[in-house]
Amino acid sequence: MRKFNKPKIIYSTCLTSEPVRYDGGIIRDAFALKLKEFCEVITVCPEISIGLGVPRDKIILYVEENRIKVYQPKTGLDLTNKMLDFSEDFLGKLPEVDGFLLKSKSPSCGLSNTMIYKDKEGKIFHSKGIGLFAHKVLEKFPNIPAEDEGRLRNPEIRERFLTRIFVLADLRILKERPPKIRDLIEFHQNNKYLLMAYSQKHLKELGNLLANQTKYSFEELIEKYTIFFREALSVIPKRGNHTNVIFHIYGYFSKKLKEGEKNHFLYLLNLYRKAKINLRPIIEILKSWAYRFDDQYLLNQTYLNPYPDELTHIE
Numbered sequence: 001m002r003k004f005n006k007p008k009i010i011y012s013t014c015l016t017s018e019p020v021r022y023d024g025g026i027i028r029d030a031f032a033l034k035l036k037e038f039c040e041v042i043t044v045c046p047e048i049s050i051g052l053g054v055p056r057d058k059i060i061l062y063v064e065e066n067r068i069k070v071y072q073p074k075t076g077l078d079l080t081n082k083m084l085d086f087s088e089d090f091l092g093k094l095p096e097v098d099g100f101l102l103k104s105k106s107p108s109c110g111l112s113n114t115m116i117y118k119d120k121e122g123k124i125f126h127s128k129g130i131g132l133f134a135h136k137v138l139e140k141f142p143n144i145p146a147e148d149e150g151r152l153r154n155p156e157i158r159e160r161f162l163t164r165i166f167v168l169a170d171l172r173i174l175k176e177r178p179p180k181i182r183d184l185i186e187f188h189q190n191n192k193y194l195l196m197a198y199s200q201k202h203l204k205e206l207g208n209l210l211a212n213q214t215k216y217s218f219e220e221l222i223e224k225y226t227i228f229f230r231e232a233l234s235v236i237p238k239r240g241n242h243t244n245v246i247f248h249i250y251g252y253f254s255k256k257l258k259e260g261e262k263n264h265f266l267y268l269l270n271l272y273r274k275a276k277i278n279l280r281p282i283i284e285i286l287k288s289w290a291y292r293f294d295d296q297y298l299l300n301q302t303y304l305n306p307y308p309d310e311l312t313h314i315e
């Protein structure tokens with residue numbers, strides 16, 4: 001059975017219910033607070049870090065000569081360079097991390113729905129985009145999961161985020177131990193169906209890399225493996241790919257199941273294919289069969305056990 005390592009996650013400080021918002025308000029996001037219990041959390045509040053206090057006058061984003069600028073209308077301060085310098089410095093000094101959970105809509109942290117204006121006063125709407133700190137996160141960590149609490153209300157986005165941070169934590173911790181090739185091979189085997197769902201191409205490339213392991217030192221091998229693995233998990237898996245993987249796993253049990261069980265399962269799978277239900281009920285059925293038939297190989301697959309069960313149902 002999979003033992004979960006703690007993902008190392010960068011949180012917007014306000015998502016930990018610290019009163020750092022411009023108005024001193026507190027955010028209680030049930031999912032962010034629950035997830036925090038399962039993670040090693042590093043917090044950051046870019047606005048406090050550039051010297052703005054609590055409470056503070058609002059800052060906004062606006063466009064000037066095709067550049068996004070940060071401005072505080074009440075004081076007339078242009079904070080663009082301060083924010084960019086802080087972001088470069090903070091992100092450049094981070095250890096290896098497994099993900100970012102940032103605050104939506106914020107001119108600093110927002111990964112979605114941040115208001116951008118045409119004017120310095122923030123009166124004329126230009127577009128919705130992302131905050132300046134968040135922009136730097138995406139630029140510097142292109143294949144590391146980064147979401148905001150708003151986007152994580154979508155069950156599919158949440159499922160993918162959780163899956164990725166927990167498996168990246170496994171890989172990071174494997175690298176922190178004294179290097180052993182057999183650990184990496186076992187990791188690859190346990191992620192076979194996950195990789196198959198995300199990207200067949202990467203599954204093949206990673207397999208080839210391990211088959212040619214003697215060409216590299218262990219450090220080179222694991223470095224290359226990490227790059228390809230992160231890239232694989234950056235692909236948004238299609239329902240067709242998941243259906244294919246589910247059929248593969250179903251094949252382990254189909255001869256041992258009763259007709260009614262098979263029909264019910266295939267009915268649910270068809271609903272999933274048509275986007276009428278999400279993946280979770282299907283995975284739960286496969287997992288219960290893996291327990292019933294004591295299939296250790298499948299029970300070790302991250303595909304069937306992507307993250308702790310306690311994170312499954314949080315509103």
Ligand code: SF4
Binds near residue numbers: 044109
């Ligand atoms: S959204 Fe970011 S900058 Fe704003 S209070 Fe939260 S952590 Fe600080």
